[in-house]
Amino acid sequence: MAVISYREALRAAMRDELNRDKNVVIMGEEVAQFNGAYKVTEGLLKEFGPKRIVDTPISEAGFIGLGIGASMLGIRPVMELMFWSFSYVAFDQIVNNAGNIRYMSGGLINCPIVIRGPANGGTNVGATHSHTPEAILASHPGIKVVCPATPYDAKGLLKAAIRDNDPVYVMENTILYNDKGEVPDEDYIVPIGVADVKRVGTDLTIVAHGRAVITSLKAAEILEKDHGVSVEVVDLRSIRPLDEETILKSVRKTHRALLVEENKPFCGVDAQVAYLIQSKAFDELDAPVHRVSSIDAPQIYCKRMEDLQMPSVERVVAEALKVLA
């Protein structure tokens, strides 16, 4: 098993699927000649040529809509958004067209499109480039949303997304692109809708997704070392479909839950997870469910303050101790 970066894992997933299925096309701003704004698609143009790896103009509504139309006729486009923040100018295409076409046609038309790119704050670029729209998009039936936290999950989820017959939106994280981890060379997928227990524990369940998983794992180590607390970390991996069983199983074991996400708190993913826990595991709880999310304001530019705005290891530790009190 090779140790590769999250970025290389995503690229490996695309290379595998480009080789496996001639209908797979990679499309987006600067994905080909420029080798990708974040170098995720580096080298693919050279390997697969301009028919399969396509540079688009800065025209998200146009090229995402084009990909949706092409997918209806059997192409399997993997569209890169330089930032998921830019999806907002293509919202009608992403939600109304991709998300509704199968339903409104009574199942006659499928839309096997993948849209991928980074969706994260923490990079000192201000509010317009720091959106995390997984909750917004996952609130639309017809759409699937995944948020890989590790290189293994990034490759497996992206491969599953490309093979999936529904629209799947893959939200990556620029801060994770250089993170390294073990990734099998052989073919595998991570099924969409299956959470992963990234750390086993007995006293507290932390539920997280995306980079919040990495933050939570660091916090769990401190909680163990400094406070003698055994923390279980559940990585959702997929927002919709949601692996309710893995969340509930963990809460039934630890009887306490802390939910961590980099979204703003209002109507975040964890609002739904908190509802799930109180609805299906109310009697199991020994304490109220707590949340740690970004401070509820547009993303601040100032780097020092932005680091405080987002869930930090310190904030997760402090909130965990409140749940355990």
Place this chain on the structure above:
Amino acid sequence: MTKEAKIALYTKMARIRHFEQRCIRIYQQGKIGGFLHLYVGQEAVAAGTISLLGKNDHLITGYRDHGHGLMVGMGMNECMAELTGKVTGCSQGKGGSMHYFAPDKNYWGGHGIVGGQAPLGTGLAYAVKYQGLKGSCLTFMGDGAVNQGAVHEAYNLASLWDLPVIFVVENNGYSMGTSQERSTAHPGCLAKRAEGYNMAWDVINGHDVYEVRAKTALALKRAHEESKPTVLEIFTYRYFGHSMADPDKTYRDKEEIKTYRDKKDPVLLFEQELLREKVLTPELSQTINDAAMAEADKAAIFADESPDPTLADITKHIYWEEDNRGPKTTSRGTIIFE
């Protein structure tokens, strides 16, 4: 065109006319909910363009989509039942008037958001080209759509990538209840905007089905042989409001509608032409129109007698993977929530 082809074309136009007029009565009976955008007055546009399409030619349109559906060969029954929200409708009562689909006949809808279908049509044309087929995608829109950003982005991509797409602007003079003069800068010629994207364009008299066919054929040739896009602006007119919810009292006068009905009606003009050509006789015309009316009446009864979708149907057709769960599907977990 052969005599038979001309009669078939007239028959299709008459069927659209009578279907739409039957819809009015059903709407007034309160059996059609939501919005109902009628195609009456615009029949020659769908008839002229769609009658030219071959097996690798596709089409997609906005919400005024009944005429296109009937032209590709959708049955009146499934179309009428969709309007009344019945499970026997073309979209099983899940789409409604604005969302007809028949992908088996290369008809990709039926789209509710103005201009939102333009990138999709461009993508269908992209797929045809990618697959190495000699085809095209007719991408219809109204005159109101030309001011939407998505349309301009589609124009740019279509020209930049030499895609075999034909953008058909059905210019009926009004974007909802706002006239072209009040909504569009440089209103004289909407097709001319194609020049800004280095695309071919043409304007067509949409009351003359022969002219529609002749000029659309040139655009199709360009798509098939050169893989190049075209913008066609087809001047037409709708007799009823934007939708049935539009009382049609504030933005145009009745005299204008009457003039179009009396002097430029595309179905009437084509009938007169075919009588002149001795392709039609008054008796044959009567037979065709009676049959179309009877077919629409039968469709109304079919729609009436069909069942509603069930409560369980609400959560079907959301995801392919959910409707087909098995060892091969890539999804697990909860995907439809309480």
